[in-house]
Amino acid sequence: DDSKLEQLKEQGFARLAIANEPPYTAVAADGKVSGAAPDVAREVFKRLGVADVVASISEYGAMIPGLQAGRFDVVTAGLFMKPERCAAVAYSEPVLCDAEAMLVKKGNPKGFKSYEDVAKDTSATIGAPGGGTEEKLALNAGVPRDRVIVVPDGQSGLKMVQDGRIDAYSLPVLSINDLMKKANDPNLEVIAPVQGAPVYCDGAAFNKKDTALRDAFNVELAKMKKSGEFAKIIEPYGFSAAAAMSTTTEKLCSAK
Amino acid sequence: MSAPIIKIDSIAKSFGAFKVLDGLSMQVMPGEKLALIGPSGSGKTTILRILMTLERIDGGHIQIDGEHLYHMERNGQLLPADERHLTRMRQKIGMVFQLFNLFPHKCVLDNVTLAPMLTKGTPRAAAEKRAMELLDMVGMADKAKNMPAQLSGGQKQRVAIARALALSPKIMLFDEVTSALDPELVEEVLNVMRKLAAETDMTMLLVTHEMGFAHDFADRVLFFDRGRIVEEGKPDEIFRHPKQERTQAFLKKIIAAGHRV
Amino acid sequence: MSAPIIKIDSIAKSFGAFKVLDGLSMQVMPGEKLALIGPSGSGKTTILRILMTLERIDGGHIQIDGEHLYHMERNGQLLPADERHLTRMRQKIGMVFQLFNLFPHKCVLDNVTLAPMLTKGTPRAAAEKRAMELLDMVGMADKAKNMPAQLSGGQKQRVAIARALALSPKIMLFDEVTSALDPELVEEVLNVMRKLAAETDMTMLLVTHEMGFAHDFADRVLFFDRGRIVEEGKPDEIFRHPKQERTQAFLKKIIAAGHRV
Amino acid sequence: MEWDWDFVWQILPTLIQGVKITILATLLGSVLAAVVGLAIALLRRSPNRLISRPVGFFAEFIRGTPLLVQLYFIFYVLPDIGILLPPLVAGVIGLGLHYGTYAAEVYRAGIDNVPRGQWEAAKACNLSARQTWTHIILPQAIPPMIPALANYFVAMFKETPLLSAITVLELMNQAKLVANSYYRYVEPMTLVGVFFLIISLFSVILLRWLERRYGRIER
Amino acid sequence: MTDWSGYLYLILQGALVTVELTLMGSVLALIMAFVAGLGRLSRFFAVRALATAYIEFFRGTSIFVQLFWVYFVLPLAGFELTPLQAGVLGLGLNVGAYGAEVVRGAVQSIGKEQYEACVALNLGRWQGMRHVILPQALLLMLPTFGNNAIELLKATSVVSLISLADMTFQANIVRSQTGNTMLPFATILILYFAMASAISWGVRTLERRMARGLDGVRT
Numbered sequence A: 001d002d003s004k005l006e007q008l009k010e011q012g013f014a015r016l017a018i019a020n021e022p023p024y025t026a027v028a029a030d031g032k033v034s035g036a037a038p039d040v041a042r043e044v045f046k047r048l049g050v051a052d053v054v055a056s057i058s059e060y061g062a063m064i065p066g067l068q069a070g071r072f073d074v075v076t077a078g079l080f081m082k083p084e085r086c087a088a089v090a091y092s093e094p095v096l097c098d099a100e101a102m103l104v105k106k107g108n109p110k111g112f113k114s115y116e117d118v119a120k121d122t123s124a125t126i127g128a129p130g131g132g133t134e135e136k137l138a139l140n141a142g143v144p145r146d147r148v149i150v151v152p153d154g155q156s157g158l159k160m161v162q163d164g165r166i167d168a169y170s171l172p173v174l175s176i177n178d179l180m181k182k183a184n185d186p187n188l189e190v191i192a193p194v195q196g197a198p199v200y201c202d203g204a205a206f207n208k209k210d211t212a213l214r215d216a217f218n219v220e221l222a223k224m225k226k227s228g229e230f231a232k233i234i235e236p237y238g239f240s241a242a243a244a245m246s247t248t249t250e251k252l253c254s255a256k
Numbered sequence B, C: 001m002s003a004p005i006i007k008i009d010s011i012a013k014s015f016g017a018f019k020v021l022d023g024l025s026m027q028v029m030p031g032e033k034l035a036l037i038g039p040s041g042s043g044k045t046t047i048l049r050i051l052m053t054l055e056r057i058d059g060g061h062i063q064i065d066g067e068h069l070y071h072m073e074r075n076g077q078l079l080p081a082d083e084r085h086l087t088r089m090r091q092k093i094g095m096v097f098q099l100f101n102l103f104p105h106k107c108v109l110d111n112v113t114l115a116p117m118l119t120k121g122t123p124r125a126a127a128e129k130r131a132m133e134l135l136d137m138v139g140m141a142d143k144a145k146n147m148p149a150q151l152s153g154g155q156k157q158r159v160a161i162a163r164a165l166a167l168s169p170k171i172m173l174f175d176e177v178t179s180a181l182d183p184e185l186v187e188e189v190l191n192v193m194r195k196l197a198a199e200t201d202m203t204m205l206l207v208t209h210e211m212g213f214a215h216d217f218a219d220r221v222l223f224f225d226r227g228r229i230v231e232e233g234k235p236d237e238i239f240r241h242p243k244q245e246r247t248q249a250f251l252k253k254i255i256a257a258g259h260r261v
Numbered sequence D: 001m002e003w004d005w006d007f008v009w010q011i012l013p014t015l016i017q018g019v020k021i022t023i024l025a026t027l028l029g030s031v032l033a034a035v036v037g038l039a040i041a042l043l044r045r046s047p048n049r050l051i052s053r054p055v056g057f058f059a060e061f062i063r064g065t066p067l068l069v070q071l072y073f074i075f076y077v078l079p080d081i082g083i084l085l086p087p088l089v090a091g092v093i094g095l096g097l098h099y100g101t102y103a104a105e106v107y108r109a110g111i112d113n114v115p116r117g118q119w120e121a122a123k124a125c126n127l128s129a130r131q132t133w134t135h136i137i138l139p140q141a142i143p144p145m146i147p148a149l150a151n152y153f154v155a156m157f158k159e160t161p162l163l164s165a166i167t168v169l170e171l172m173n174q175a176k177l178v179a180n181s182y183y184r185y186v187e188p189m190t191l192v193g194v195f196f197l198i199i200s201l202f203s204v205i206l207l208r209w210l211e212r213r214y215g216r217i218e219r
Numbered sequence E: 001m002t003d004w005s006g007y008l009y010l011i012l013q014g015a016l017v018t019v020e021l022t023l024m025g026s027v028l029a030l031i032m033a034f035v036a037g038l039g040r041l042s043r044f045f046a047v048r049a050l051a052t053a054y055i056e057f058f059r060g061t062s063i064f065v066q067l068f069w070v071y072f073v074l075p076l077a078g079f080e081l082t083p084l085q086a087g088v089l090g091l092g093l094n095v096g097a098y099g100a101e102v103v104r105g106a107v108q109s110i111g112k113e114q115y116e117a118c119v120a121l122n123l124g125r126w127q128g129m130r131h132v133i134l135p136q137a138l139l140l141m142l143p144t145f146g147n148n149a150i151e152l153l154k155a156t157s158v159v160s161l162i163s164l165a166d167m168t169f170q171a172n173i174v175r176s177q178t179g180n181t182m183l184p185f186a187t188i189l190i191l192y193f194a195m196a197s198a199i200s201w202g203v204r205t206l207e208r209r210m211a212r213g214l215d216g217v218r219t
């Protein structure tokens, strides 16, 4: 049933969860929400007849519970598709794809190339957002829990690398690049992509009850992809439209 | 002779294991001025507090003006009094405390008008008129707008007396109303009480350590010890010719401590 | 006749803008028992507190036992006293307060031994022996191990007297030591003080509202009003034949309030 | 969302790790607060206004601003001036400083509550300033402070979740990690609540006991 | 240089949310404080038990857990609240529990003799409470209420947990947009302190006005 869409149309806006992690999601000085993921969502919803979107910034860890609790209608935050997540939410077709990167001190003193390298060096610590993909990747690569530091946001991660509190900070490539650009610190270096880490794609994540809304969203998204409008929105942020169009949610969700 | 206005019939009162009163009986006639004297801890205050229903009794009966104080008659049966019955009975009784217990957040006039306005629904204008008369009687009319904190102890006590009178009780209870006052201020309060005793036919019960005043004021004096009436009689009898040894010893001590009798 | 032990020379004392003492002078002879009486607020307590160095003076001089209290002589010059000088002078003076001020966390015995042990370095055994003698004198030897909270007011005051005596001061100051007590407890404290007055040749200054006691106790009575000595003389003169109008009015009021003179 | 007991048993050991850190931070923070509080209380009593005024202002400032922001400041801003503290240390300093200003008030009240007559009696007994403090004032002032201080330390315990903002892996942070890994928030967060409630109820009993034991001095 | 005035505006927007939360939370807290505080003094066991349970629960568990429950778990049970409502509810109920103890303490600290004077003047229970006890108790409560309001102000900084864009939250946004940590945090520290000072000034003024001619109520 599409009562959910009707309801959104009626109230005139959809509620987004975003993460404030440029270029995926961002808040401008005037408080306006931007970033590739919300921009796409805004356009799709407009085509669906929902005039506007309202975004609230949330921790990654709080997004899925918030979706389940009905706090948001959709998560558009670079929440990468993975089998467990696909089980918890209803994903749209892929939107933003990116590989993983690490931020380290200039010259990469510990010589990291992959998460396994971090695991091997028993004194190394790596920072990642709590509940994010990078945290899971590091843990799966064998980095023990107490060496994976949960960092609340990108700026804190950057600061902690600068201050030597952690040896590496891991985020998707474009996010790290954005941080680097703002910090403009010659003593830092980006390792991208991290070896062995897959390229992930995110999608708009809906409550499992709202598959009808998700399907409607997919229809409009597909139209935009075809018309090239999709590329026009995300490529200025550095994302590749081709990457998103070359794969499907079904494939990503069943990947091991 | 008319019927007694207060009839106390073998009442008992304990605090924990300590028996303060045990089978005490006494009667007070309308208009009588009674002084209760006796050593510290003998139960004088307790009796007044029981009459004011500030303490409950454990046994016995009290009748005020022919009606039971702590019991209600229903279909010929005596039941424990409920709050409504107590409220009605309390209208007959007023009390003045040792430490005045004025309401510190209300001015003198409001202290006096509060109870009539709330409990009897007297309109403000009427209540204030009556209050001013009473304040005038105790010589406090010119301080009607003062706050209690701005008064001396003696002035506070005079206001407290006016406040108790505002409800026009038939019985007034005074518990050591001058013992917290500076010696120099005692007299002004006693003067008010003398005037009160002379001008009204209210029944008055007075607990005091001021033997001289008790002598002048009272029609009858009761000497208490350990919750019992040891001796009673006209002031002259008690103070000049006490019969009981305990009374004699007490008066001797009081005199030695520098009080006039 | 010997030299005065206390010599107060036109001292002044203000609280804020309010002048309590203004050019007061008086002298006390060794062994003399002096009673200070007068209306509330006349500055009696203030004089005792100044002698005990609990308040500073704003002007004038005080000599105790021939030495300046608030000044030290250095090379012929008078300098303000430092703490060491004050400590030495305080050894000569003891004070008993209206509200006892016992140390609530120490037992009776420790209250009495504390000061000798700390300030004079008296060994515990000696301090306790002397303390027991003093407690015996005030009739409190059997309560030596009690805590102050377990004592009645009169008992507390007797302990406070023993505590002040433990430092063997030459001068004892008593500020209304019975006015916070129940009437029946007053006598036991006054008895102790009578005994003390009879048995020692200590100089004593006593502030009191107990005119009867002042009469019996004192060699000389000073009547104060508004920080000035209005009248002084033998107790009989002052109490029976006051010359000043102010004194007469004061005594009349006190008598009217029921106190014996 | 259903309550899942298997999941509860699975995550319990992880959460207990967090409880340990929480308790450690509270204990260290309490010790620091007790010391900092004493320092502030004494400095505020200083007759020298150049000392008492700035210390007073500092204490007011700390008490008027959120601990969370102070923690951010200690952890992320201080490194700019060369002070780099490990997360737990930064957290303990934040807690100690913040609650030290509360402890200072407790000390002040405790000392002020000793009646003036006691100071005067000490003087009449000719005790020196030091003797007065050690034998008369402090023995009376300290016991009533104990329950009040304990009260603040319990409050501190309940604010330790703030330390997650500076990456300390205390109970709340562990619970969030667990929640993030399994996308189940209800069980871990409820367990956190239960942990806090249990420890708080115990501390209520402890506080009542302290109050009875030390709360009043009979005069 | 970055667009500072724009970012300052963002922080001020957050300040508005903080003020809103503090005001509305305080109102709720005040209501709860009186309801539960007087409830604890009730003659009826059920009322007392209910009030006690509320107070112990909200003082016992941490504000973080409470906010979380209000925001994430209540909706599962069918209570849908906006973030602002959830924040006000969480903060108000939490601080109200502390305030309830203040109310109870103040009412109980009014001497027994005032109650007895009420009986002697034949005032009813509620009349005495309303006209004699509460007006006096209120003055005793005020300073602590002021402190509670400041605690509430500071606690608003944790509502970022439930994605409310308060001042701390906005400072974090500014920080991640500009890469500058020092400036946004210093700015909000000063703003928080200014708000806390405004609260204590207001309470002191109120207290002075109420205490006029009333010396001796508090001893």
Ligand SMILES: Nc1ncnc2c1ncn2[C@@H]1O[C@H](COP(=O)(O)OP(=O)(O)OP(=O)(O)O)[C@@H](O)[C@H]1O
Binding pocket: B015, B016, B020, B038, B039, B040, B041, B042, B043, B044, B045, B046, B047, C182
């Ligand atoms: N609320 C109470 N709890 C326990 N004991 C009490 C209470 N009120 C009074 N008592 C005790 O009852 C006894 C009688 O007290 P009461 O106040 O009636 O004496 P009193 O004759 O008025 O003495 P005083 O002259 O000292 O006022 C005393 O021993 C007192 O300690």
Ligand SMILES: Nc1ncnc2c1ncn2[C@@H]1O[C@H](COP(=O)(O)OP(=O)(O)OP(=O)(O)O)[C@@H](O)[C@H]1O
Binding pocket: C015, C016, C018, C020, C038, C039, C040, C041, C042, C043, C044, C045, C046, C047
């Ligand atoms: N610390 C103080 N601050 C301000 N005024 C004070 C202080 N101590 C005393 N006074 C004032 O000084 C005056 C004299 O006080 P003092 O206590 O010496 O009087 P007193 O003769 O002992 O009176 P009483 O018989 O009431 O004890 C009083 O008016 C009092 O209000």
Ligand SMILES: [Mg+2]
Binding pocket: B044, B045, B046, B176
């Ligand atoms: Mg009595």
Ligand SMILES: [Mg+2]
Binding pocket: C044, C045, C046, C176, C207
């Ligand atoms: Mg005096």
